[in-house]
Structure formats: C-alpha cells, structure tokens
Amino acid sequence: MLSESARMTSSAELRFRVQAPNSTGRATAIIALDAASETVVRRLSTLPWNHATFLKALDDPPGAEPAGGEWVADLAGQPSRVQDEVNASDQVILVAAAGGRARAAATIGRACSLKRVTTTALIVGASAASDSDLSKTLAQLRPWSLMVVIANTDDYVADMMAALRV
Amino acid sequence: MLKKEQSDLLTLTGPGTPMGRMFRSYWLPALLAQELPGNECPPVRVKLLSERLLAFRDTNGRYGLIDEFCAHRGVSLWFARNEECGLRCPYHGWKYDVTGQCLDVPSEPEASGFAGKIKLKSYPLVERGGVLWTYMGAPETQPPLPEWEFITVPPAQTFTSKRIQESNWLQAMEGGIDSSHVSFLHRGDLNSDPLFKGAKGNQYNLSDSRPVFEVVESPGGLYIGARRNAEAGQYYWRITQWVMPSFTMIAPRGNHSVHGHFWIPIDDEACWAWSFDYHPIRELTAAEVAAMQDGKGIHVRCEPGTYRPVANKDNDYLMDRAAQKTGRTYSGVEGIGMQDASLQESMGPIVDRTKENLVSTDNGIIMARHRLLRAVKALVEKGVPPPGIAGEHQKVRSAAIVLPPDQPFKEGAREALIAKPAVAPASV
Numbered sequence: 001m002l003s004e005s006a007r008m009t010s011s012a013e014l015r016f017r018v019q020a021p022n023s024t025g026r027a028t029a030i031i032a033l034d035a036a037s038e039t040v041v042r043r044l045s046t047l048p049w050n051h052a053t054f055l056k057a058l059d060d061p062p063g064a065e066p067a068g069g070e071w072v073a074d075l076a077g078q079p080s081r082v083q084d085e086v087n088a089s090d091q092v093i094l095v096a097a098a099g100g101r102a103r104a105a106a107t108i109g110r111a112c113s114l115k116r117v118t119t120t121a122l123i124v125g126a127s128a129a130s131d132s133d134l135s136k137t138l139a140q141l142r143p144w145s146l147m148v149v150i151a152n153t154d155d156y157v158a159d160m161m162a163a164l165r166v
Numbered sequence: 167m168l169k170k171e172q173s174d175l176l177t178l179t180g181p182g183t184p185m186g187r188m189f190r191s192y193w194l195p196a197l198l199a200q201e202l203p204g205n206e207c208p209p210v211r212v213k214l215l216s217e218r219l220l221a222f223r224d225t226n227g228r229y230g231l232i233d234e235f236c237a238h239r240g241v242s243l244w245f246a247r248n249e250e251c252g253l254r255c256p257y258h259g260w261k262y263d264v265t266g267q268c269l270d271v272p273s274e275p276e277a278s279g280f281a282g283k284i285k286l287k288s289y290p291l292v293e294r295g296g297v298l299w300t301y302m303g304a305p306e307t308q309p310p311l312p313e314w315e316f317i318t319v320p321p322a323q324t325f326t327s328k329r330i331q332e333s334n335w336l337q338a339m340e341g342g343i344d345s346s347h348v349s350f351l352h353r354g355d356l357n358s359d360p361l362f363k364g365a366k367g368n369q370y371n372l373s374d375s376r377p378v379f380e381v382v383e384s385p386g387g388l389y390i391g392a393r394r395n396a397e398a399g400q401y402y403w404r405i406t407q408w409v410m411p412s413f414t415m416i417a418p419r420g421n422h423s424v425h426g427h428f429w430i431p432i433d434d435e436a437c438w439a440w441s442f443d444y445h446p447i448r449e450l451t452a453a454e455v456a457a458m459q460d461g462k463g464i465h466v467r468c469e470p471g472t473y474r475p476v477a478n479k480d481n482d483y484l485m486d487r488a489a490q491k492t493g494r495t496y497s498g499v500e501g502i503g504m505q506d507a508s509l510q511e512s513m514g515p516i517v518d519r520t521k522e523n524l525v526s527t528d529n530g531i532i533m534a535r536h537r538l539l540r541a542v543k544a545l546v547e548k549g550v551p552p553p554g555i556a557g558e559h560q561k562v563r564s565a566a567i568v569l570p571p572d573q574p575f576k577e578g579a580r581e582a583l584i585a586k587p588a589v590a591p592a593s594v
Binding site: 131142 | 167513525528
C-alpha cells in the first residue's frame with residue numbers, strides 16, 4: 001500500500017485541490033524616485049492592474065509645510081503626503097534609475113518602517129550605468145529595502161508586478 | 167503567480183516543446199561515469215527530456231546514447247548483449263553501434279544493405295569530470311564541451327552525486343535559488359553538518375536571521391545576494407549563481423568545499439537532482455568524501471544500487487515529529503537535500519503556479535522565470551542561442567564576502583565570481 005505522501009502527491013490527486021481563492025489583493029504603491037524612472041512608471045500605469053497606485057517623488061510643493069521631501073504626487077501632479085500613501089498600502093515598490101536622485105527613498109522608507117510595510121526597490125537602466133552611479137543609488141535604497149533588484153531591462157518591472165498579483 | 171500558459175511553457179520539456187528545445191541547446195549531465203564502469207559493461211536505461219534512451223560503452227570504450235528500443239519490433243535493448251563493438255538485440259540478433267547505426271540484421275542477406283537503412287536516434291555522450299554529458303539538439307548547433315569548474319579540477323578535488331526527484335524540474339530548481347528558505351528549513355544543519363560547521367560565516371547567518379536580498383542579472387543568468395550585517399557597518403554577502411537553464415551554485419562556508427546543483431528533466435513529472443562539491447585549490451579529504459557518500463551536506467543517501475533516496479515519498483520521508491518538535495530538524499525530515507525534496511514533491515508533480523502568492527523576497531524566482539521566458543521566446547522566434555552555453559558563462563563561482571555598505575556586490579565580488587584555476591574561492 002502506498003504511503004500517504006505517495007498517494008497525495010500523485011497527478012490523480014491534483015483534481016481534489018481546493019479551488020477557492022486563497023488571497024485578497026494587496027494595495028501597492030509604485031513610486032518613481034527620479035525623472036528617468038518616472039517614464040517607466042508612467043508606461044506601467046497604462047497597463048491593467050488591480051490594486052496599484054502610481055506615484056512620483058516630489059520636491060516640496062509651493063507653500064507646503066513641513067518641507068523636506070515628505071510629499072509624493074500622482075502622475076497628474078496632485079500632491080499627497082508620503083505617510084498617507086504608505087498608510088493606504090500593503091506594499092511599496094520604489095523605482096529608481098541607476099545614478100538617479102533617489103533622495104526620497106529615506107522618507108518613504110521611514111514611513112514604511114513605521115507602518116511595517118514591505119518595500120521592494122527596483123533599479124532600472126543598470127546595464128548602461130557606471131559602478132559609481134550604481135553605488136550612489138544603492139546607498140540610498142539599501143537601508144530601506146527588503147529586496148533590491150537590479151534589472152537590465154525595464155520590462156522586468158511589469159513582470160514582477162504581475163507575479164506579485166498587483 | 168504565473169499564468170497557466172507561461173507555466174506550461176517553462177515546465178514542459180518533451181520533444182517539440184519550446185522549453186525542451188531550450189534544454190536541447192546545452193550539454194546536459196546524463197549519467198555518472200561510474201554507471202558505465204568498463205568496456206562491454208551492462209547498458210543503462212536513461213530517460214531525459216521525456217525520451218527513453220539507453221547508454222552503453224562498447225568494446226573499444228566508446229560511449230553511446232541511443233533510442234532504447236530495437237527498430238525491428240520494439241524490444242528494449244536493455245536486454246541486449248554488449249559485444250564486439252555493438253549492442254545485439256537478443257530477440258532476433260539485430261545489432262547497433264554507439265551512433266545507433268544498425269550493423270547487422272541476421273535474417274537478411276548481408277548484400278541486401280538492409281542494415282544500412284536502419285538507424286536508431288542517438289546523441290553524443292562524452293565523459294568530462296566523472297560525468298557523462300549529452301547534447302540532444304541539432305548537430306549543426308552543438309556547442310563546445312561544458313567548462314564548469316567542478317568538472318575541470320583534478321578528480322581528487324571533486325565529488326558528484328545524483329538522485330531522482332519526483333517533481334517537475336522547475337519547482338526543484340526554484341528551490342535552489344530561493345535563498346530565503348534557508349533560515350527556516352535548514353536552520354538546524356549549519357552548526358551540525360560536517361560539510362558546513364565551523365565557518366565564521368555561520369555566525370553571521372545565525373546572528374541575523376532576517377537577511378536582505380539583492381538580485382542582479384548576470385551574463386548567464388542571475389546573481390542572488392543575501393546580505394547580513396557584519397562588523398564595523400559592513401555587509402556580509404552570500405552570492406548564489408544561477409546559470410541558465412538549471413545550474414545553481416551556493417556560496418561556500420569557510421574552507422569547506424563549494425557546492426551546487428543541476429536540475430535536469432527526466433520527464434515533466436520527475437527530474438535528476440545533480441549535486442557537486444569541489445574545492446578549487448585542494449583535494450577533498452577522506453572524511454569529506456565519506457560525509458558526501460553518507461548523504462551529508464547537499465548530498466542524499468540513496469537506496470543501494472539505485473538513485474532513489476532512502477527517505478522518499480513511499481515512507482513519508484521518514485518524518486520524525488519528535489525531531490521537529492525539539493528543533494533538531496525544522497521540518498522533521500533529515501538532511502538538507504531531502505528537506506528540500508520532500509517539500510518540493512509535496513507540491514505535486516507540477517505545482518499550480520496560478521494559485522501561488524509570491525512576496526518581495528521571491529524576486530530571485532520571479533527574475534529567473536522572466537529570464538527563462540525571454541530566452542525561450544528569443545530562441546523559438548529568432549533562433550537566438552540562450553545564455554549559459556558559452557564557456558565564460560560556465561566558468562563562474564559563488565562567493566561569500568564582506569563588503570562596504572554602498573558597494574554593488576557585483577563590483578566588489580567581480581573577481582570572486584569568476585572561476586580561475588588555482589585561485590582560492592572567496593569564502594568566509
């Protein structure tokens with residue numbers, strides 16, 4: 001007689017696996033940290049997603065208080081506070097160009113730490129960047145990211161988002 | 167999550183499938199050389215990429231890998247007589263050489279030339295580093311012989327084993343690049359396994375159980391870095407190599423040997439898990455080899471005369487709930503190899519990836535799938551050879567190294583990630 005493990009891992013047993021959904025969507029904020037990565041994020045925003053909010057890091061809007069990079073904006077330019085966006089998210093994906101100014105990573109990362117929100121950082125355009133440019137970007141992203149991905153091509157971002165069920 | 171059609175594309179490797187074509191672009195490990203120990207030794211059945219084949223070594227020591235079945239009436243040539251430079255079918259005496267060419271059909275007049283019209287499908291089979299390698303693709307695109315470092319060092323510096331895994335190749339391979347499971351599933355083994363214990367790097371592992379990961383594309387596949395805090399604000403990196411389609415190499419520990427795997431499809435529901443250990447600059451000790459033969463480290467103890475693990479699905483992997491409860495093993499299954507295999511086989515023959523919920527730390531797996539899909543598309547649509555074929559993609563090493571906090575590990579470990587003869591591995 002077959003053991004339980006042998007019987008339960010057979011092809012025939014596959015048809016008895018529970019088919020009910022086993023997860024609900026995770027609200028995901030995708031934030032471009034610089035001008036070059038904003039192009040990538042804009043392109044992503046035109047694809048169909050279930051739970052995605054596309055944002056860009058923002059210099060302080062005129063007259064806003066307090067100053068210091070605590071603002072992001074949607075792709076139409078409407079500003080919002082970093083902490084508010086993080087509070088509304090289950091995970092945050094930071095997109096940065098290699099050598100780009102990823103200054104906002106610290107502010108966003110701090111907000112994510114406060115709320116225990118997972119951050120993933122994606123560095124795009126790395127194949128054309130110098131090691132020193134890459135170092136600068138890594139120095140800003142590493143302290144705040146659970147996972148850093150350095151991709152040679154921008155199309156990886158969309159594949160990763162699909163894999164994460166965004 | 168993967169769509170079903172994407173999962174099918176990556177998991178199905180039989181003749182005529184896109185991924186099968188991709189695997190047929192490479193030299194693949196087919197058998198241990200010791201399975202064909204002498205001229206005219208018994209032939210060995212081999213199933214690779216869903217094809218039933220037979221390996222044999224003829225009177226002159228030439229290796230052959232041919233269709234298992236006689237062209238006459240379909241008898242398995244495993245029953246054949248290995249004699250006078252060929253395999254002779256015991257049913258009616260048809261005889262084949264290592265290329266599958268029929269040499270003799272006793273019932274037909276020799277002058278008829280009938281034997282010359284009969285030829286079984288065959289693939290080249292060559293010995294390199296104690297492993298018999300085959301290339302199952304088109305002859306006109308046959309690449310140079312493999313150059314993995316573990317098969318190019320002197321024999322006394324290397325050890326290779328294999329075992330059957332009863333799951334699709336992809337879920338086995340994905341386990342090999344899933345660095346985040348080590349802190350859970352294998353946590354009991356770092357300080358006890360003779361092939362791991364005693365390394366300084368183990369202290370970093372055990373004092374920081376929440377590593378941070380970094381995935382970087384490499385020419386042949388991926389570098390997967392696991393980062394932990396080290397002294398003076400520096401980072402301790404463990405860098406795994408993945409080379410397409412299914413070679414993985416795990417970061418070394420101290421002066422222990424370096425190790426890794428190949429995951430080669432037998433068919434769509436089983437694969438060969440090849441495991442190698444070698445040291446680039448020294449011979450393996452008798453104690454190390456004995457430990458490997460005993461199933462320690464990444465190796466597995468198999469049932470005598472077979473490549474089926476002693477702990478297998480038929481005996482519930484010798485599950486030990488008491489060991490699980492006390493923490494001697496985290497899952498209750500003994501040995502790193504079977505800890506992995508038991509869980510990967512429990513997913514079913516081909517795991518349903520439409521139902522999975524990946525997280526950020528799964529980016530190594532996500533990126534590997536992304537690169538495989540891209541490569542298979544380029545191969546099928548444009549005939550572009552996939553990464554991992556070229557010698558420079560194969561002359562690689564994993565590394566364990568301490569680096570400054572802002573340095574890209576690809577830069578800081580650049581030299582350490584390349585295999586260089588007589589140069590010690592980067593290890594902590």
